[in-house]
Amino acid sequence: xxxxxxxxxxxxxxxxxxxxxxxxxxxxxxxxxxxxxxxxxxxxxxxxxxxxxxxxxxxxxxxxxxxxxxxxxxxxxxxxxxxxxxxxxxxxxxxxxxxxxxxxxxxxxxxxxxxxxxxxxxxxxxxxxxxxxxxxxxxxxxxxxxxxxxxxxxxxxxxxxxxxxxxxxxxxxxxxxxxxxxxxxxxxxxxxxxxxxxxxxxxxxxxxxxxxxxxxxxxxxxxxxxxxxxxxxxxxxxxxxxxxxxxxxxxxxxxxxxxxxxxx
Amino acid sequence: xxxxxxxxxxxxxxxxxxxxxxxxxxxxxxxxxxxxxxxxxxxxxxxxxxxxxxxxxxxxxxxxxxxxxxxxxxxxxxxxxxxxxxxxxxxxxxxxxxxxxxxxxxxxxxxxxxxxxxxxxxxxxxxxxxxxxxxxxxxxxxxxxxxxxxxxxxxxxxxxxxxxxxxxxxxxxxxxxxxxxxxxxxxxxxxxxxxxxxx
Numbered sequence: 131x132x133x134x135x136x137x138x139x140x141x142x143x144x145x146x147x148x149x150x151x152x153x154x155x156x157x158x159x160x161x162x163x164x165x166x167x168x169x170x171x172x173x174x175x176x177x178x179x180x181x182x183x184x185x186x187x188x189x190x191x192x193x194x195x196x197x198x199x200x201x202x203x204x205x206x207x208x209x210x211x212x213x214x215x216x217x218x219x220x221x222x223x224x225x226x227x228x229x230x231x232x233x234x235x236x237x238x239x240x241x242x243x244x245x246x247x248x249x250x251x252x253x254x255x256x257x258x259x260x261x262x263x264x265x266x267x268x269x270x271x272x273x274x275x276x277x278x279x280x281x282x283x284x285x286x287x288x289x290x291x292x293x294x295x296x297x298x299x300x301x302x303x304x305x306x307x308x309x310x311x312x313x314x315x316x317x318x319x320x321x322x323x324x325x326x327x328x329x330x331x332x333x334x335x336x337x338x339x340x341x342x343x344x345x346x347x348x349x350x351x352x353x354x355x356x357x358x359x360x361x362x363x364x365x366x367x368x369x370x371x372x373x374x375x376x377x378x379x380x381x382x383x384x385x386x387x388x389x390x391x392x393x394x
Numbered sequence: 395x396x397x398x399x400x401x402x403x404x405x406x407x408x409x410x411x412x413x414x415x416x417x418x419x420x421x422x423x424x425x426x427x428x429x430x431x432x433x434x435x436x437x438x439x440x441x442x443x444x445x446x447x448x449x450x451x452x453x454x455x456x457x458x459x460x461x462x463x464x465x466x467x468x469x470x471x472x473x474x475x476x477x478x479x480x481x482x483x484x485x486x487x488x489x490x491x492x493x494x495x496x497x498x499x500x501x502x503x504x505x506x507x508x509x510x511x512x513x514x515x516x517x518x519x520x521x522x523x524x525x526x527x528x529x530x531x532x533x534x535x536x537x538x539x540x541x542x543x544x545x546x547x548x549x550x551x552x553x554x555x556x557x558x559x560x561x562x563x564x565x566x567x568x569x570x571x572x573x574x575x576x577x578x579x580x581x582x583x584x585x586x587x588x589x590x591x592x593x
Contacts, residue, residue: 147412164446174571176575178575178576178577178580179539179579180577180579182539182540182579183507184540185542205579208579210540210543211579211582212545214540214544215543215547216547217544217547217548217551220544220547221506223505224505224506228506228507247583285444321465347565363488386506386507386508386509387506387507389509390506390511391506
């Protein structure tokens with residue numbers, strides 16, 4: 131039986147049979163993997179809490195006939211512990227996991243940028259430490275010491291915008307998504323058109339967000355947290371609504387967790 | 395693939411949790427070879443269950459009347475309420491023979507990824523039970539996994555303004571296990587909850 135070793139974040143677990151679980155992981159080298167953890171639900175399982183959602187684990191996997199089998203797991207970082215103790219963070223985190231799963235529809239197709247983005251997003255959400263040595267450009271970094279804690283929903287929106295960008299659906303925020311004009315005032319946000327639109331191109335029924343909301347979206351996409359933190363709550367709420375609509379339109383799927391995400 | 399009645403039985407058995415097609419086939423042929431009276435008794439028990447068993451209107455436990463035997467038992471302490479996810483968790487806590495309070499069954503845990511939020515659980519009923527002030531301690535015995543922890547956090551936050559003492563069963567090392575095999579999260583919890591050995 132051939133196997134492989136990889137590290138990944140547990141996205142989802144599903145009960146299987148008497149004491150097993152199917153673990154869905156987003157791995158560094160093998161993309162999204164579904165594998166069985168035998169006996170994991172037993173109190174004395176050798177896996178213990180290692181294969182809970184949000185945990186970044188180093189796993190040894192054996193190729194099975196229908197599903198692969200996890201034979202060993204070591205924790206690299208348990209992001210779930212701080213998240214489960216804070217409800218708004220937990221709900222935002224589950225929306226991240228669900229989105230990561232949706233953006234990797236094909237099993238075992240490498241998706242390293244989505245993986246790194248997810249790790250960065252979970253780290254930022256947990257606010258455990260500052261940026262680590264393995265941070266890559268484009269990841270939302272953790273909150274540096276002394277800075278005001280970030281709104282979990284803003285971290286989530288930044289994650290959504292960047293995962294959309296990595297998937298090739300970056301919203302046009304500083305030019306018209308239809309005619310490409312940069313010098314005209316952008317008055318509407320058209321989900322189907324791919325972002326902002328000028329008055330001439332504005333499709334009927336498109337939203338007309340406040341300029342501060344668009345500026346917030348730009349800041350979140352760029353990772354300009356100094357700018358983002360200065361935003362007002364009403365613009366954050368509007369931004370979340372637009373980003374959620376844009377994400378679900380391009381995913382062609384609703385994100386079930388979003389309904390339960392709570393604003394701190 | 396069989397025909398007629400036996401295949402129908404295999405299909406029905408195969409819908410049970412944890413029973414695959416092979417298992418369903420094995421059970422069906424076992425029943426076929428069993429004394430017909432035993433099979434009739436099983437069938438009668440299944441029908442009786444569907445007709446008589448319901449959920450306790452107070453706590454959500456399985457009951458054969460409007461209220462379960464624990465809610466009706468006047469010797470149980472009404473000041474301590476233990477919140478669990480499923481009725482089978484009540485059976486697990488009862489086995490320790492230490493807890494003398496009452497229970498509240500949530501009917502699951504908050505799992506946004508599966509579309510389950512607080513409104514899908516019996517949280518509102520719990521808050522209604524706590525409103526009269528009779529309960530002084532709430533034990534949040536949801537499963538010690540991520541969904542269970544988040545559910546406990548959510549309820550603790552709701553109950554906090556009511557001034558009720560909220561506790562959670564300790565997490566840690568399983569009795570009879572080896573320390574070297576404990577995972578970091580569990581071992582961390584065990585160290586957090588360490589107690590003084592007063593000998």
